[in-house]
Amino acid sequence: MKKSFAVFWKRNLAFAKLAIVSNLEYRLNYFIDVIVQPVLTTGIEILLWFAVFKGAQSTTINGFGREFYLSYALWSAFFARIAASWMYEFKMIEEVSSGSINSLIVRPMGFYEYYLSQLMGYKLITTVISMIVPIIAAYYFDLPTHFMRIPIAIALCFYYLILVHTISFLVSCAAFHFTKITSFTVAKNLMLWILTGELFPLDLIPGIWKDRLIALPFSSGVFLPVGYITGRVGIESVVNGFISVTFSIIVLNFLGAWLWKKGLDSYAGTGA
Amino acid sequence: MHSIILKFKKYFFLYMAMFKASFIADLEYRANFFTRILTDVFWYIAQIATFEVLFKHTQKIGDWDVHQMRVFLGLLFVIDAFYMIIIHENLENMSEKVRKGDLDLLLAKPVNSQFMITLQKANTALIGNLILGTSWLLYSLAGLDHFNYYRLFWLLMLIPCSLVVIYSMRFIFSATAVIFTRSENLQFLWWQVYRIGMRPDSMYNPFIKWIILSVIPVGIIVSIPARALLNPPNYFYIFWPVILVPILLFLTNRFWKFALKFYTSASS
Numbered sequence: 286m287k288k289s290f291a292v293f294w295k296r297n298l299a300f301a302k303l304a305i306v307s308n309l310e311y312r313l314n315y316f317i318d319v320i321v322q323p324v325l326t327t328g329i330e331i332l333l334w335f336a337v338f339k340g341a342q343s344t345t346i347n348g349f350g351r352e353f354y355l356s357y358a359l360w361s362a363f364f365a366r367i368a369a370s371w372m373y374e375f376k377m378i379e380e381v382s383s384g385s386i387n388s389l390i391v392r393p394m395g396f397y398e399y400y401l402s403q404l405m406g407y408k409l410i411t412t413v414i415s416m417i418v419p420i421i422a423a424y425y426f427d428l429p430t431h432f433m434r435i436p437i438a439i440a441l442c443f444y445y446l447i448l449v450h451t452i453s454f455l456v457s458c459a460a461f462h463f464t465k466i467t468s469f470t471v472a473k474n475l476m477l478w479i480l481t482g483e484l485f486p487l488d489l490i491p492g493i494w495k496d497r498l499i500a501l502p503f504s505s506g507v508f509l510p511v512g513y514i515t516g517r518v519g520i521e522s523v524v525n526g527f528i529s530v531t532f533s534i535i536v537l538n539f540l541g542a543w544l545w546k547k548g549l550d551s552y553a554g555t556g557a
Numbered sequence: 558m559h560s561i562i563l564k565f566k567k568y569f570f571l572y573m574a575m576f577k578a579s580f581i582a583d584l585e586y587r588a589n590f591f592t593r594i595l596t597d598v599f600w601y602i603a604q605i606a607t608f609e610v611l612f613k614h615t616q617k618i619g620d621w622d623v624h625q626m627r628v629f630l631g632l633l634f635v636i637d638a639f640y641m642i643i644i645h646e647n648l649e650n651m652s653e654k655v656r657k658g659d660l661d662l663l664l665a666k667p668v669n670s671q672f673m674i675t676l677q678k679a680n681t682a683l684i685g686n687l688i689l690g691t692s693w694l695l696y697s698l699a700g701l702d703h704f705n706y707y708r709l710f711w712l713l714m715l716i717p718c719s720l721v722v723i724y725s726m727r728f729i730f731s732a733t734a735v736i737f738t739r740s741e742n743l744q745f746l747w748w749q750v751y752r753i754g755m756r757p758d759s760m761y762n763p764f765i766k767w768i769i770l771s772v773i774p775v776g777i778i779v780s781i782p783a784r785a786l787l788n789p790p791n792y793f794y795i796f797w798p799v800i801l802v803p804i805l806l807f808l809t810n811r812f813w814k815f816a817l818k819f820y821t822s823a824s825s
Binding site for chain 1: 593600606607619
């Protein structure tokens with residue numbers, strides 16, 4: 286038992302390292318991905334919040350002052366970069382569609398774990414490098430930030446990544462039946478763009494929609510971790526986030542296992 | 558003059574043939590065809606939801622209220638739909654064409670290579686999005702008090718100008734792939750630059766506003782057509798894109814020729 290876990294751990298660590306090395310290969314590309322893009326997003330969102338407060342002619346919106354929204358805009362851009370999976374989902378779809386998955390399914394490892402470990406490795410290095418920017422900016426501009434809460438917020442975001450990866454796995458299973466489904470990824474990620482709270486804090490939504498959207502597991506990607514860091518939500522919301530994500534991971538993994546089996550049954554070995 | 562007309566006819570019929578081929582190809586993958594429409598519907602919802610939620614907490618953003626912002630978004634959807642149908646897919650795939658050596662085939666054809674790389678593939682599935690975007694624009698215009706519908710004629714001139722502005726900027730981002738071979742994230746960077754233009758120019762301070770209307774003219778894409786519809790005509794703003802269009806087209810052509818000097822061909 287102990288030995289098999291050690292093998293499993295070593296194998297997945299190697300996948301994670303592979304992802305780190307391959308992503309750092311093109312450094313300019315990587316630098317733009319993890320630093321320049323979220324910095325630009327932050328800039329655009331901060332300008333929007335300045336305009337919103339100017340139009341509102343009020344010092345607070347929904348009980349929070351302008352600094353809270355600037356802090357949210359800053360952190361959300363960086364958390365959103367971590368919480369989304371584009372590249373690995375495209376790769377997984379491509380493996381299935383092109384038939385190159387043949388070389389993976391004959392190896393003593395799972396397709397799911399192979400890409401999960403790579404995704405985690407990639408996101409780990411992204412977090413280490415990119416989070417320096419909001420930490421320094423929040424400290425320098427004295428934006429409302431509970432620095433001690435950052436580790437729990439990142440833990441929730443990484444836990445949410447397992448759910449994101451499970452959804453990617455479901456989409457790639459669909460590639461067994463449909464030849465060209467990359468637009469599923471785009472549609473799904475755009476939907477998550479709204480549901481995670483990247484665009485605006487979800488507690489600004491009026492009426493019953495607010496509670497419903499926050500209760501969904503997707504709020505654990507951006508709104509809950511960032512809300513926790515910036516003081517919009519407490520630890521109980523974060524715990525609810527962990528529970529909600531756990532439940533979704535279990536359900537979707539069962540669905541994924543079923544779709545994978547069905548997909549392999551219909552797979553001819555030469556691509557979809 | 559006669560040769561120019563013949564050339565124009567040749568390129569026009571060539572484009573029509575490529576458009577027809579794209580339509581047939583798009584229909585082949587029907588699930589993808591419908592998800593592409595759905596994708597943009599999510600994008601529209603995201604844009605609308607953002608501003609509708611924000612306007613629950615403020616009266617104005619920049620110079621405009623919620624009704625005017627809906628018109629701005631309607632124009633954004635229409636212009637973006639045209640761009641997505643005609644140009645987007647070609648420039649999106651340029652990096653891959655360079656890496657796989659497909660660019661060789663285009664360069665060897667007896668037609669302008671910039672024309673081919675820009676217009677070879679149309680995304681006909683998104684005609685549905687154009688209909689949706691136009692519907693939203695008309696709905697939002699109906700929500701305005703005393704709107705002068707004759708102002709819609711400005712769009713005949715300003716939408717093509719907006720398309721050229723998007724095209725020129727996106728093209729320069731994409732053509733960097735010829736120089737750097739791998740520049741996917743520079744393409745994502747384009748998306749961030751484009752996002753600046755997806756917000757009304759009045760939201761920005763005077764310096765940023767000047768930048769986005771002249772140096773990096775993303776502010777022209779939607780803000781100027783929206784101003785032409787919503788505000789009394791300011792002829793400087795209306796004719797500035799017309800002056801800018803030939804300059805941008807010239808610059809893209811120069812940049813393309815410059816980038817091609819770095820092309821070493823991947824297929825050999």
